[in-house]
Amino acid sequence: MSARKPVECGVPDAVPYMHPLLTKNYGNWKWHERPRPGVLHHVAKNGDEVWTVRAGTQRQLDVGSVRKLCDIGDRFADGFIRFTVRSNVEYMVAKESQVAPLCKALTDAGFPVGGTGNSISMISHTQGWLHCDIPATDASGVVKALMDELHEEFVNERLPNKLRISSSCCEINCGGQADIAINMQHTKPPRINHDLVGNVCERPTVIARCPVAAIRPAMVNGKPSLEVDERKCMCCGACFAPCPPMMINDPEHSKIAIWVGGKHSNARSKPAFHKLAVANIPNNPPRWPEVAEIVKRIIHAYKDDAHDWERLGEWIDRIGWPRFFEATDLTFTKYHVDNWRGARASLNASSHVRF
């Protein structure tokens, strides 16, 4: 093995890698418009113009696909490429005339053009069974299956506003908050492999990791192990990462929950957390049809009723939760009523009621 010391160079300077038009007009853009879905037209203060074409990718790319994207970049975009924070690819071109052929090339190569403006963009993607050590479901598969279903909303701009989706393969939620979040939700306490705990786990660390202090040290058939107070445990899975023998993942009881109304932007309303819409959806590979069905139901209700610029959560704030559950034909249950810290803040402390 080489004894080479790393060159601690950090984040590289972007200039050598940026499209010359972006470098030239860096910090001097004036306005933009969206001539068609997937295309942005930015105009600089000096009148320079740049057209951006955005296309979806599978994120988990094989070198073949990356090279395909490079070929397209060489042919149409002066050899420059960028990726968005949602794993879409973007090409910048100097002439409007290059837009159409570029779009065609991408579409032909199987990369759908879209994701801009009031559309559904790529789902924020995590690792799942492909690589993570704690997932109860897959990530790439869920994303692929759902994006197939939502493709029409990616290539069109016909929603009231942006709609962002995330999916997370455990309750940790690496996928993050979103207008619609599809997250793993465990429903049974971990089964403990007592033979392994002693050797594999830092017991004090595991005990400290439990949000509700449900874990106690215990001796099980002579070996030092752990035990879980099942009345306290709310099945979050936090103990599993530091202690794999606390088997939280279950093919049957690890379910999927869908959350709605998360928002990051500060536009109009403040950033908001997503709220529980429905849970206990089966974790059903390879295509998770039950998830897709509900997600589409929510999207349609939003599409039909929301005002322009209203994000999903802002729409619900206006019409109220009772009507959200009606419009989506979902059921409000006792599980929707928060009982975690500060829960009271989510109760209706007024006589404001909708009938």
Next chain:
Amino acid sequence: MSARKPVECGVPDAVPYMHPLLTKNYGNWKWHERPRPGVLHHVAKNGDEVWTVRAGTQRQLDVGSVRKLCDIGDRFADGFIRFTVRSNVEYMVAKESQVAPLCKALTDAGFPVGGTGNSISMISHTQGWLHCDIPATDASGVVKALMDELHEEFVNERLPNKLRISSSCCEINCGGQADIAINMQHTKPPRINHDLVGNVCERPTVIARCPVAAIRPAMVNGKPSLEVDERKCMCCGACFAPCPPMMINDPEHSKIAIWVGGKHSNARSKPAFHKLAVANIPNNPPRWPEVAEIVKRIIHAYKDDAHDWERLGEWIDRIGWPRFFEATDLTFTKYHVDNWRGARASLNASSHVRF
């Protein structure tokens, strides 16, 4: 002493005590208007009309004053009287022509006519030194002194909306939430009279009463007593009621704090708690001038800038807290930042900032 058993009659039927016009049109009123400050004009569905004249009282009434009110009731209002939830007296009359003479009689008798609509009504009143066992200040005196200062706003309707004031002589806050609340705020932990604790106090009860578990049992010079962890104690005084030897009241260190933006009605915005505006105001009988000065400053800022129908708290919500502190020339301090349970909910979790 008589061995008479009580007649457990409960709340009496109001009908025999209600003005006949109110009885006749009970549940059948159509609309109302306010012809002048202190006067309400209600019209029934059948066209019946009743004029109500409202006047301020000292609440703590001597029989002489009560009889004076009765005389006026007999002369002008068919012998009927009612009191509002804010201790104002109300007379109902059948003819508009009776309104002016009634108002004159009340004013001549020293009962200011007003308190209706967008005015400042009577301050919600507590007991203080006159009767309560735990007050650090007076109630009747604070109310009298302030109402003298605010009299003009009681007899006129020239504020953006109602302005309700409460005052409370300890942190328990019997006076309740209000647009402006004037409450006792202790600033030093209780001094303990160790000789008495043993006999006077249920020690476990007292210990349980402390919100921050700052009280421990202790033996002090041989006697069972209590001790307070001064780093934990936030001087709320909750221990004083169950254990008077825990002397929280202090002529110097029991100060007054002013809170703003409380609201009970559900009109427009939901009911809201009042928020800290300023503290450490001296408890300065007999007229508490420092309190009056600040209260008037707040009222004027509100009067100058608020829109019609905006309650004090709604006005601040619109202009933002930074501007409230500017407009009232009060200082935002570290004490304004909540650190009690659920404090995080009061932090600004967005990039929404006013400059």
Next chain:
Amino acid sequence: MTDTKKKMPATPLLDKLETGPWPSFVTGLKRLANDEAKPYAPMMKDLLGQLEHSYETRKGYWKGGTVGVLGYGGGVIPRFSEVAEQFPASAEFHTLRIMPTAGMHYTTDVLRKMCDIWEEFGSGLIALHGQSGDIMFQGCTTANVQPAFDAFNELGFDMGGAGPALRTSMSCIGHARCEHSCYDEQRVHRMIINEFLDELHRPAMPYKFKFKFSGCANDCTNAVQRSDMAVIGTWRDDMKVDQAEVKAFVAKKGRSYVIDNVITRCPTHCLSLGDDDTLKVDNRNCVRCMHCINVMTKALEPGDERGVTLLLGGKRTLKVGDLLGTVIAPFLPLNTDEDYEYLTDLSRRTMDFFAENALEHERTGEMIERIGLINLLEGIGLPLDPNMVSHPRTNPYVRMDGWDEEVATQKALKNGGKS
């Protein structure tokens, strides 16, 4: 008797509260103290003395104790002076809490009778009214408490609440003189309180329990913030709009006034003003806040299908910080006798649940925080409704393995469940 020779104390500080336009309680106290003919004159002289002493020293000098009347466990607030040596005549200065009529209506006749009784047995000082809604007859010797109460009781009035018990209630004037009123506050107020007089007169709860009755969302009794059980009038059908009156209002005030003060002030933006000056209301989105009706009192009115919204848990500062009530029943109709009975039963169930489950000195609001809204609803048998939350949970920290059964239950309740 020698007492009559008693001198007026010097009250330089209190004297400063006799000037100014607002009626002065000090002047009133002095009037009583100077009523030499009356038995309370000496007591009131010493009371003024002690109060002046409090003003000088900035400290209170009353302590509690136990004083009551035959057959009741509460209702008297006993006060014994800590400075009785200096002010012997006011050594005992108890308060009797007496419940007025719902709406605080009086004839001058009954008020005069009360004055007479209080002159005979008490101090002549009456507070109209206490923040909970009692008439407070303030200043009574231990010996006179019973005869004073007997007299009030004979007059048709009963003792109010104190201690860990059901408390005296308040209702807004409502039906008696207010067009906004959505239910018969007096009837419900009397129905509930008079049904539970035992809970009120004989303290046996973990802590106090208060009802307040407001006929609409304006909540003129501060029910949501200041009572355990807030009963707020509301309506379930469409608001009534008199378009002619709307037009008249617009004509009188001008369009921009209406837009700035009505249309844009609706919390759920469900109002729009047509070009023809008519008002459109998105009633499904109206949260019955009352604002537009308040502004256009002649043109707008609550609908016909009226009832109440119940909130539980309002209270002040001890010991978790102030709490607001939260919705436990979005709508209960109040038409038939059964409807009224249901409300009474529900109140009983709620107080029983409180009595059995609250910790000592814990209010309903604190209990909800501790056990969670769901356990409360199940405990008192109320159906769940999304109107009970501002929004559903934002965290996954709950065990959901009962999901399917729960969904089935809720669906069943929806098709046929009461409320």
Next chain:
Amino acid sequence: MTDTKKKMPATPLLDKLETGPWPSFVTGLKRLANDEAKPYAPMMKDLLGQLEHSYETRKGYWKGGTVGVLGYGGGVIPRFSEVAEQFPASAEFHTLRIMPTAGMHYTTDVLRKMCDIWEEFGSGLIALHGQSGDIMFQGCTTANVQPAFDAFNELGFDMGGAGPALRTSMSCIGHARCEHSCYDEQRVHRMIINEFLDELHRPAMPYKFKFKFSGCANDCTNAVQRSDMAVIGTWRDDMKVDQAEVKAFVAKKGRSYVIDNVITRCPTHCLSLGDDDTLKVDNRNCVRCMHCINVMTKALEPGDERGVTLLLGGKRTLKVGDLLGTVIAPFLPLNTDEDYEYLTDLSRRTMDFFAENALEHERTGEMIERIGLINLLEGIGLPLDPNMVSHPRTNPYVRMDGWDEEVATQKALKNGGKS
């Protein structure tokens, strides 16, 4: 070698993910697995096998471990298969996290070079990009981790963050292609991260610490929710309004569109449309939310006095539930080099304070909850500002005997204090 003879596993379930309009990662994996000429073909065959196995059994089969490169303590995510007997070739499948340029810009040339390197040492599978902003080279044997990294490093790229350390950051495209951008995201992103490479490469903190850089309140990097330190562009002076463009916009879209989509959507109602179709802005009340500018991108623009708002404490679900960042600096200018230095120093102070005061596995947001915002501000030397709260405290439960000194301090700071 025998591996080339290795057969493709049967993947009936995964095959179902090859249909449909969205690009298929499965097809990509198969392409790599079929690349018989390439060293990674066998590894990818077994990877497909294990993944199919996961789809059948609905379980994951990776476990962690410790793998790294010389000189660094983190940046590699080690994965060892728990079913290596069945799938030996993918027994080791580590990920290298490599930091891209700020804004994720590439030349096709550098991307191709990366592909070449990853063909030689890795699996040929690249994730562009991870949610924190790394290029993830996924699928590497323990033996190849070092040479692979060396090659990327030679190419001018460095390792990203992992473990309890400063993490790889993200900045929006901002200055490079966005008219809303209020500061030079790339400069600040590189300035901060490259200043603290030791904290990034050598995990020594209580837990992870993330920065995210967004040029305006639209927050295209999700900074407020997803980073400990969110750096959000904003402006302090008046918004720029091109009234001619406003008129043009109104002419094009119509007044009611403008009223419904701009005027009435301002969170603080500080916009009004004049009868002459000009726009009035109450700039003191504008909270810089960006909405109106987003809608009228040609007519409206942030002001000239630009800088950043800092929020601290955003994170996801472990273990208290999700937390949003909260304001710790309403405005820091970014004009002079001193301004940039101040931001760097402040970042250092903040990370030092975190390192010293956070409990093990506690994020900044949880630390703020535990110690209170005030202690944090004092600890890192930031002045207090009312913009840090939505509203002041609603409870009296605080000891205030330092009031006068505190007022004096705050007044002093106001007249001359930095912020």
